Amino acid sequence: MSPEKSTTAVVQPEIDETSDARNEARLKIMELANMxxxxxxxxxxxxxxxxxxxxxxxxxxxxxxxxxxxxxxxxxxxxxxxxxxxxxxxxxxxxxxxxxxxxxxxxxxxxxxxxxxxxxxxRAWTLVDHAVVGPTSKTPFEVANGEPAYDYYGKNDEMNELMQRAMAGVSVPFMKAIVGGGYDGFDGVGRLVDVGGSAGDCLKMIMSKYSCIKEGINFELPEVVAQAPQIPGVTHVGGDMFKSIPSGDAIFMKWVLTTWSDDEIKLIMKNCYEALPAGGKLIACEPVLPDTSDDSHRTRALLSGDIFVMTIYGAKGRHRMEEEYRQLGISAGFPHFRAVHIDYFFTVLEFQK
Ligand SMILES: C[S@@+](CC[C@H](N)C(=O)[O-])C[C@H]1O[C@@H](n2cnc3c(N)ncnc32)[C@H](O)[C@@H]1O
Incomplete structure (x- = not known):
């Protein structure tokens, strides 16, 4: 409709283009546009x-x-x-x-x-530069690179090395916090199973601090355990967490649930429940989103990490909130839940049978 034919008078608010607030808003938009x-x-x-x-x-x-x-x-x-x-x-x-x-x-x-x-x-904490939105059947990473992320990393030495350094860069400070007295959930555990424990580094750090843990089971995909180094007290077991999980007094799991859908998480957690004795704990450590969106660096890091997960794992994986994890635990049979905040990025989510 042309302005002459309009029957509604548009009242323009008085705007002081030079006000501090106006300039501040302009700067924020410019910053956002080039973020x-x-x-x-x-x-x-x-x-x-x-x-x-x-x-x-x-x-x-x-x-x-x-x-x-x-x-x-x-x-x-x-x-x-x-x-x-x-x-x-x-x-x-x-x-x-x-x-x-x-x-x-x-x-x-x-x-x-x-x-x-x-x-x-x-240690090279890195961000991946392949954030391209693609068809829902494929992750953005697949659209950009023609194959799923882990296949791509496996064939590309530079990416593989970057991924491993990125994992270590984020994980080591957290692992130091969890074994440095910030969390008491390993007390009295004799046999600890790490599900998706990669090469066994987390298990090694936990066992070096907790002498009560006499047996560590690093449960991983067969191709991963085939490359894993010998660690005293640790047995590498190859398998599939969606089928069954070895039994233990407690199960540790870090950065595993985030990359799966709710239904897949329920299945993993049910298999953990089956593998634990009464009173046994599943200790899951994941990035957990705050309930509200503030402009703190922590919130921004967790939210931008969520976008990273979205681009690599598509609709399946995402950063979740504490209440979402509590509900997933209940649906897998765990009646008790507590969250322990010892780190800026990871939260310890303890589910007890
Ligand atoms: C994001 S990595 C986390 C590794 C390690 N927990 C850490 O925090 O450094 C997820 C791990 O889950 C393992 N994984 C994937 N699917 C699995 C399955 N079906 N059964 C067991 N482990 C699996 C992967 O091989 C990978 O090492």
Whole structure:
């Protein structure tokens, strides 16, 4: 409809275009519009191993982008230090790097890692850059890469290594918290089963702190246990958690439930229930979403992690809230539930038979 034919008078509110609030809103929208730059920049510095270059002298040494380039791309004369400097500068505003002012006559900023990000970046916590929405029958990852994520990683050494470093980077601080006195649920456990325990690293850390655990069972897919190293006190058992799970006084499970649908989780949890004695516990550690959406870094990290799960695992996997897990436990037969908050990213979800 043309403005002349309109019968409704549109009253424009008085807007002060120059007000602080208006400018603040404009800035927020601009930041939001370009937010994809942040994971792209982070992904690039992780892939290029910039953190390791800054640490190459054995200390967190401030370097210019031009000094970093030969360390990360020694055989590439065309590498662009100015573009690297732009990435470093952006990430500085998110607290990933510290910026050091140019020295006299030098004109170049230097960058070191901030205290909080040293650990995570050196271990290369990484984001995957394949967030393409595809048909529901396929995950976005499959649409972008032509095959499911784990098949792709298996054939691509660089991705495989990045995945393993990413897992370790996120898991190690949490495992230190769980065995460092923040959680008492392993007391009195003699036989502990880790379902989906990968190479057995978590089990090894738990058993090194809890001498009561005499027997550790690392239950994993047969192809994974075939590659797992020998660990004293640990027996690697190959199998399928959807069929049955070895019995134990307690079952530990980390970062396994998140990637499955509700029905699949119920089946896994029912198999855990069958494998436990009366009073036995399933100790599941998962990223758990807060009930409300605030702008804290924790909430943002959990929500952006949920998008990551969506792109890799499609509609099947997702980050859930505490109440959703409690309900899943009830439907699998567990009458008792408690959540223990000892870490910013993972929550310990304890289901007792
Ligand atoms: C996200 S990883 C978590 C690994 C480990 N718990 C950790 O936190 O580092 C999920 C694990 O579940 C294992 N898994 C997948 N399907 C499984 C199945 N049907 N039975 C047993 N383990 C399975 C995978 O091989 C993988 O190691």
């Amino acid at each position: 994809i730059s942040i994971p792209m920049a982070l992904n690039a510095v992780v892939r290029l191993k910039v953190a390791a270059a800054i640490w190459s002298s054995g200390a967190n040494t401030p370097l210019t982008a031009a000094e970093i380039i030969p360390l990360i791309l020694p055989n590439n004369p065309d590498a662009d230090a100015d573009n690297l400097a732009r990435l470093l500068r952006l990430l500085t505003t998110y607290g990933v790097f510290s910026e050091h002012p140019p020295m006299a006559g030098d004109g170049r900023r230097r960058y070191s890692l901030t205290e909080h990000h040293q650990d995570a970046l050196v």
